[in-house]
Amino acid sequence: MRWKFVADAVSRYASLSTGESHVVYEVPTVNWKDAQARYQTIRYITPGKPVSFYINTQTGPFTDKLVRQAFAYGADRKAAVEAGFHGVIPYEGNPAVSQATPGYDAEVAKAYPYDQAKANQLLDQAGWTGRDGDGTRTRNGEPLSIKLVYGAAFIFTQEGATVLQVLQEQWKQIGFDVKLIPATQAELWGGKYTDPSTFDATPSYWTSPSSAILWIVWRPSTKDNPNGSNRSFYNNETLSQTIQQANAEPDIAKANALYGQAQRIIQDDAAGIGLYTQNSTYAVAPNLKDFWLEKSQGEPVFTDAYFTK
Amino acid sequence: MRKSIRRIGFKVAASVVVIVAAASVTFFAQLAVPGDRATALMNLQTGQDKAWTPEELAPLNERYGFDDPIAVQYLDYVTGLFRGDLGTSYTQKRPVTEVIGGQLLPSLTLTVAALAVAWLLALGITLLTVKRGRVLSGLGSAWEALTASLPHYWVGVVLLVVFAVQLRMFPIIGGTSAWGTVLPVLTLAVPLAGFLGQVTRDEFVHVLDQPFVTTARTRGMSDLSVRLRHVLRHAVLPAVTLSGWALGALVSGAVITENIFGRPGIGQVLVTAVNTRDLPTVSGIVLVVAAVYVVANLLVDLAYAVIDPRLAAAGAR
Amino acid sequence: MSAPTYAPARTLSWVRRLPSVGTVLCLLVVGFVLVAAIAPGWVTDRSPTAIDLTAALQPPSWQHPFGTDDAGRDLLTRVIHGSRQSLGIGLGATALAFLIAILLGFTAALAGGVVDAAITRVLEVAFAFPALLLALLVIAVRGPSLATSVIAVGIGSAPGYARMIRGQVLAVRQAGFIEAATALGHSRFAVIRRHLFPNAMRPLVAVATLGVGQSIVWASGLSFLGLGVPPPSSEWGALLDAGRLHITTSWWLEILPGLVIVLVTLSVTSLGRTLQNRLGGASR
Numbered sequence: 001m002r003w004k005f006v007a008d009a010v011s012r013y014a015s016l017s018t019g020e021s022h023v024v025y026e027v028p029t030v031n032w033k034d035a036q037a038r039y040q041t042i043r044y045i046t047p048g049k050p051v052s053f054y055i056n057t058q059t060g061p062f063t064d065k066l067v068r069q070a071f072a073y074g075a076d077r078k079a080a081v082e083a084g085f086h087g088v089i090p091y092e093g094n095p096a097v098s099q100a101t102p103g104y105d106a107e108v109a110k111a112y113p114y115d116q117a118k119a120n121q122l123l124d125q126a127g128w129t130g131r132d133g134d135g136t137r138t139r140n141g142e143p144l145s146i147k148l149v150y151g152a153a154f155i156f157t158q159e160g161a162t163v164l165q166v167l168q169e170q171w172k173q174i175g176f177d178v179k180l181i182p183a184t185q186a187e188l189w190g191g192k193y194t195d196p197s198t199f200d201a202t203p204s205y206w207t208s209p210s211s212a213i214l215w216i217v218w219r220p221s222t223k224d225n226p227n228g229s230n231r232s233f234y235n236n237e238t239l240s241q242t243i244q245q246a247n248a249e250p251d252i253a254k255a256n257a258l259y260g261q262a263q264r265i266i267q268d269d270a271a272g273i274g275l276y277t278q279n280s281t282y283a284v285a286p287n288l289k290d291f292w293l294e295k296s297q298g299e300p301v302f303t304d305a306y307f308t309k
Numbered sequence: 310m311r312k313s314i315r316r317i318g319f320k321v322a323a324s325v326v327v328i329v330a331a332a333s334v335t336f337f338a339q340l341a342v343p344g345d346r347a348t349a350l351m352n353l354q355t356g357q358d359k360a361w362t363p364e365e366l367a368p369l370n371e372r373y374g375f376d377d378p379i380a381v382q383y384l385d386y387v388t389g390l391f392r393g394d395l396g397t398s399y400t401q402k403r404p405v406t407e408v409i410g411g412q413l414l415p416s417l418t419l420t421v422a423a424l425a426v427a428w429l430l431a432l433g434i435t436l437l438t439v440k441r442g443r444v445l446s447g448l449g450s451a452w453e454a455l456t457a458s459l460p461h462y463w464v465g466v467v468l469l470v471v472f473a474v475q476l477r478m479f480p481i482i483g484g485t486s487a488w489g490t491v492l493p494v495l496t497l498a499v500p501l502a503g504f505l506g507q508v509t510r511d512e513f514v515h516v517l518d519q520p521f522v523t524t525a526r527t528r529g530m531s532d533l534s535v536r537l538r539h540v541l542r543h544a545v546l547p548a549v550t551l552s553g554w555a556l557g558a559l560v561s562g563a564v565i566t567e568n569i570f571g572r573p574g575i576g577q578v579l580v581t582a583v584n585t586r587d588l589p590t591v592s593g594i595v596l597v598v599a600a601v602y603v604v605a606n607l608l609v610d611l612a613y614a615v616i617d618p619r620l621a622a623a624g625a626r
Numbered sequence: 627m628s629a630p631t632y633a634p635a636r637t638l639s640w641v642r643r644l645p646s647v648g649t650v651l652c653l654l655v656v657g658f659v660l661v662a663a664i665a666p667g668w669v670t671d672r673s674p675t676a677i678d679l680t681a682a683l684q685p686p687s688w689q690h691p692f693g694t695d696d697a698g699r700d701l702l703t704r705v706i707h708g709s710r711q712s713l714g715i716g717l718g719a720t721a722l723a724f725l726i727a728i729l730l731g732f733t734a735a736l737a738g739g740v741v742d743a744a745i746t747r748v749l750e751v752a753f754a755f756p757a758l759l760l761a762l763l764v765i766a767v768r769g770p771s772l773a774t775s776v777i778a779v780g781i782g783s784a785p786g787y788a789r790m791i792r793g794q795v796l797a798v799r800q801a802g803f804i805e806a807a808t809a810l811g812h813s814r815f816a817v818i819r820r821h822l823f824p825n826a827m828r829p830l831v832a833v834a835t836l837g838v839g840q841s842i843v844w845a846s847g848l849s850f851l852g853l854g855v856p857p858p859s860s861e862w863g864a865l866l867d868a869g870r871l872h873i874t875t876s877w878w879l880e881i882l883p884g885l886v887i888v889l890v891t892l893s894v895t896s897l898g899r900t901l902q903n904r905l906g907g908a909s910r
Contacts, residue, residue: 006482006571009871010466014474015481030875083679083697151358152770153852154584158868159696165858166697169677182856185584186766189352190344194360204358228359323750330751335759342766454899458891460843462850463866463884470873507899554753554786561758565847580851583762591759599754 001302009157013283022285022307023300029088029159035283042282044293045090048208049217050098051160053148053273058196058233061144066126068270071146071201072112074119075170081276084163089279095272096214096263103211103246105260108267109274119174128175137175145177149199152182156203163275164203196233204231205278211259214243218266234271320610324603329390331599335592336386342586346375349586350399373399386592395596396589400582405593409575413597415485416574419566420559420601422490423497424552430502431509431548436536439513450510456503461562465496465569482571493566497559505548505555513544542616549613553606560598649900652893659890663710672700674707675858683876693878695868701879704860705886711861712887715775716842716894720834722780723787723841728827730784731791735799736818745788752785757844765853772855775845782844783837790833794826801825835898839891846887862887 004021006012009028015021016039027035035041055062055071062068078091092098093109123129123137123144130138137144150156150164161182168178183193193199206213206229220235221227239262246258266272282300284291290304347369351361370376374385389396395405431453438449472492473481483489516522517540525535564576575594582590662669678698686693692701734745761778768774798804799822807817846863848854850870855861862883869879 004482004571005577007577008569008571010873011469011473011481011569011571014469014874017474018477018481020480020482028871030872034875079679083682086696152856158852158871161857162696162868165675166677166679168858169675169697180857182770182852184766184770184853186342186349186586187344187769188358190342190346190349190586191352191358191360192344192769193358206357226360226362228361229357231359326747327750327754330747331754334751334755335763338763338767342763454892454896455888458839458843458888458895460846460850460866460884460887462847463880463887466870466873466880467884474874557753557756560756564758565850568851579756579759580762583759583766586766595755595759598756598759599751602754 016283016285019285022288023291024283025280025300027281027283029086029281032086032088032281039286040284040288040291042280042284042293043088044280044282045098045100045277046205046207046280047098047101047210048213048278049096049204049206050092050094050277051155051203051205051275052092052095053201053203053275054231055271055273056196056200056231056233057271060196060200061128061146062200064126065269066122067128067144068273069112070119070122070126070174071171071176072270072273073115073122074174074176075167076114077167077273077275078114080163080166080170083166084159084161085276086159088281090277091275092277093274094263094267095274096218096266097211097259098277100277101208101211101213102252103256103259105263108260108263111267112270112273116170116174123175131175134177135172135175136177143177144175145179146171146200147181147198148178149181149183149188149193149202151188151204152184154185155205156182194228201273202231203275207278211256211262212247214259214262215247218243218262218271232271234266234269236265236269236271239265320607324607327603328596328599329387332390332592332596333383333387335595336383336588339586339588339591340379344586346373346399346586346588353400353585386589390596395593398582398590399587400585400590401587405589408578408590409593409597412573412575412578415572416560416563416567416576417601418485419490419493419497419563419572419574420556422494423501423559423562424556426494426498427501427505427555428548428552430498431506432541432545434502435506435509435513435544436541439510440517450507453503453506453510456499457507459500459503461496461500462565462569464499465493465566468492468496469569484571485573489570489572493570493572496566496569497562501555501559505551508551509544509548512547513540516540516543546613546616549609549616553602553609556605557598557602560601648896652896652900655889655893656897659709659713662706663713666707666710669706670703672703674704674860675699676703683872685876686878686882692882693876695879696872701865701882704865705862705883708860708862708865708883709890711772711855711859712842712846712863712890715772715779715845715855715861716838718776719779719783719841719845720837722776723783723837724830724834726781726784727787727791730788732795732818732823734788735792735795742792745792749785749789757782758847761844761848762853765848770848770853770856772859772861775848775854778848779841779844783841787830787833787837790830791826794829795822798822798826829902832898832902835901836895839894839898842887842894843891 006015009026012024012026013028013031013035016024027041032041055068057063062071077093081089081091090099093111094104097104099106099109128137128139128144132138132143148164152161156164164180168180171178181199187193193202206217217229218234218239219227219230220237220240221230221233242258242262242265246255246262249255249258280293287308289306289308292301292304293299294301347366348361350369351366352358374382386396397403398405398408401408434449434452438445440446469481469492473479479492480486480489483492522535522539525539563574564579566572567574567576575597578590579594582594676699681694681698682696684690684694690700690702692705694700730745730749734742760782764778764781765774768777804817804821807821845854846861846866849861849863850867852867854863854867857864865883866880869883873880
């Protein structure tokens with residue numbers, strides 16, 4: 001068996017059609033329909049934190065819960081995800097865990113449907129009533145500007161960038177001036193955007209087989225025991241208690257109920273905003289049988305695979 | 310004789326200085342990149358983008374000497390260079406020589422082949438079309454102007470889709486096989502050929518008007534042999550000078566081409582290393598590219614001497 | 627990204643052979659792009675970011691001559707609005723490159739001696755440095771943005787111009803009229819400003835024009851690696867980057883912006899060469 005890293009998505013997918021490869025990872029969503037017609041396709045939704053926004057609750061406009069909620073209501077996230085990913089990758093309204101995670105609460109995911117009237121009302125209520133020349137809302141002369149930092153070309157592919165641009169345009173309609181700031185891998189990993197002053201919202205994901213991921217992400221950050229993963233800078237004692245109880249609970253049903261509560265707290269407070277699920281997509285040549293994926297990360301398993309003629 | 314040996318000695322010494330200077334500039338430039346190297350490595354290893362505590366970072370700082378004064382780090386690096394040690398890759402945890410070594414040959418093959426093909430294309434079209442009547446010359450010039458304006462990456466994508474995906478004439482993931490190298494080489498060669506062709510054509514036209522060409526013709530030489538034996542020799546000089554520069558530019562183009570065709574080479578290694586702040590690897594690649602550039606320019610000097618002995622005698626350039 | 631160090635002289639280019647038609651066409655293209663860059667509103671009344679998810683990925687038609695992208699944005703409108711950034715990078719990078727090059731080139735040629743030797747060495751090192759890496763490092767330090775692209779491309783092409791300018795200044799300094807002016811008792815600065823500078827720089831006007839074309843191509847190369855101007859900008863390279871995934875399914879998104887880049891670069895370059903023939907080339 002040979003592994004090959006082919007960075008370019010066009011050549012990667014096309015190599016399947018010429019028989020140069022038998023399994024292709026990360027099928028471009030534009031080719032998904034074609035792939036379904038010609039090959040075996042596998043779409044695996046990874047459990048853990050989906051691709052959702054961390055919302056900076058410590059500094060900037062999002063310290064106000066009303067503004068966070070208006071942000072969630074203000075754009076048709078579902079339609080944007082469908083457009084950017086050509087209907088292949090599911091929208092995920094739950095910012096805390098993805099639909100493939102044990103303990104996922106589907107009800108929580110339904111909060112904040114697209115409703116610009118509601119968003120406008122919340123922003124008015126929050127005091128962002130002025131408008132400047134570009135139609136951006138203002139409060140005491142301050143424009144409602146949002147710095148949205150995202151990992152360009154590694155967390156976000158071109159498809160994901162399209163989703164963000166659709167959202168940006170819709171947020172503009174209700175008076176948010178959202179600046180998309182692409183960050184390179186070196187910048188993001190080098191720590192340029194760790195300080196609360198550097199961003200207002202940043203989307204990312206965290207693959208994990210269980211809802212226990214909640215504790216890693218949402219554990220309160222204290223001086224003695226900082227939690228750099230809590231990128232919303234969101235310290236909530238009730239949330240902390242709930243997740244710890246859930247992690248300690250031996251009974252699965254009870255644990256999941258507690259996990260559901262935790263998800264609801266995060267969603268109600270709009271400390272995070274859902275976007276879409278992280279996925280592993282594969283297209284497999286028709287003559288390759290019994291190829292399957294391992295259950296936590298969706299890594300391919302070839303031990304049982306064989307070719308038919 | 311002694312004089313020329315001294316000259317060569319001086320040139321070699323100057324070249325070594327240039328190479329080490331290029332690597333040094335890279336070394337310091339990377340220290341100017343904001344953010345902490347240990348943090349970047351931890352995030353790379355864990356796939357996160359968060360802040361870490363000093364305790365968590367201590368082992369990495371210790372291991373790679375990130376806490377040492379910059380001067381000490383630099384001195385370590387430079388003394389290593391003269392021992393042939395380019396350091397250890399932070400991310401791959403192997404000697405940089407090993408990391409680059411395996412990828413060097415495919416990249417070198419690609420760039421050198423592209424340069425050769427570009428020359429063939431440029432010379433062929435120039436010889437066939439210069440001063441061959443209004444229509445033919447016009448076509449030749451237009452072709453050169455057009456190809457010189459083509460962006461590499463766009464040519465690459467279009468060639469890939471037309472010849473590999475649609476027509477199936479070439480493999481899509483060619484790797485380093487000869488057949489799979491054709492499209493990457495063309496991607497780099499076609500725009501360069503346009504550029505070299507323009508330069509050669511200008512000179513060719515100029516030389517064709519020189520008195521010695523007329524003299525050769527009156528001696529009854531055929532048009533073809535006049536072109537080949539007298540004019541060409543002079544007309545290629547400026548393009549030869551440019552070839553040294555072109556090889557350097559091709560390396561940059563190769564990064565993009567390797568990416569499109571999924572071809573192994575230092576291009577992908579370079580982009581990844583810059584992104585992960587793998588300082589020794591980036592510096593190592595610059596060192597190698599600078600060395601190739603320097604050698605290419607020494608060869609250009611040599612080519613000059615062969616094509617036009619007068620210049621060598623005068624010790625020009 | 628280094629600029630060609632060679633400026634062809636005394637030539638008959640194809641544009642000159644077909645003076646009226648070719649040059650006029652090139653002027654038309656460049657003129658149109660300039661208008662689009664300065665006042666895109668005159669050329670089109672659509673918005674480059676207006677989204678219409680019901681009209682996504684439509685092939686070229688009367689209503690959308692260049693088709694639409696995955697968010698239903700009109701590609702032609704995006705190309706027109708993108709010309710400001712693309713042309714801005716081309717002009718800005720060339721201007722920056724010339725600024726650096728003039729400083730280095732004049733200092734080296736006029737100071738001579740150790741300074742000249744030092745600057746020549748520095749240029750030598752700069753040439754040996756892969757231009758793309760330079761760009762990657764500048765982007766790593768500053769983050770991707772319009773200004774970053776200008777700086778990355780500008781610094782990358784400066785050494786080539788610096789070497790040319792140094793040669794020009796040395797050549798012009800030998801000319802009789804400079805000696806005459808000096809002999810007439812003009813101050814050193816006045817001689818440089820009134821005689822040396824204009825005469826040394828005149829042949830480089832055409833080289834600069836060529837540089838604008840090359841800068842546009844290089845900047846779009848950075849965007850192609852996902853390191854260019856941030857969205858929702860429709861800088862031409864960014865359009866190519868976005869269109870790449872679609873090339874087998876919605877060809878227009880990749881092919882048409884590419885053709886625009888080629889056409890504009892070709893026009894600018896051809897005009898540059900015509901200009902070169904009029905003004906006389908720079909000496910090597």
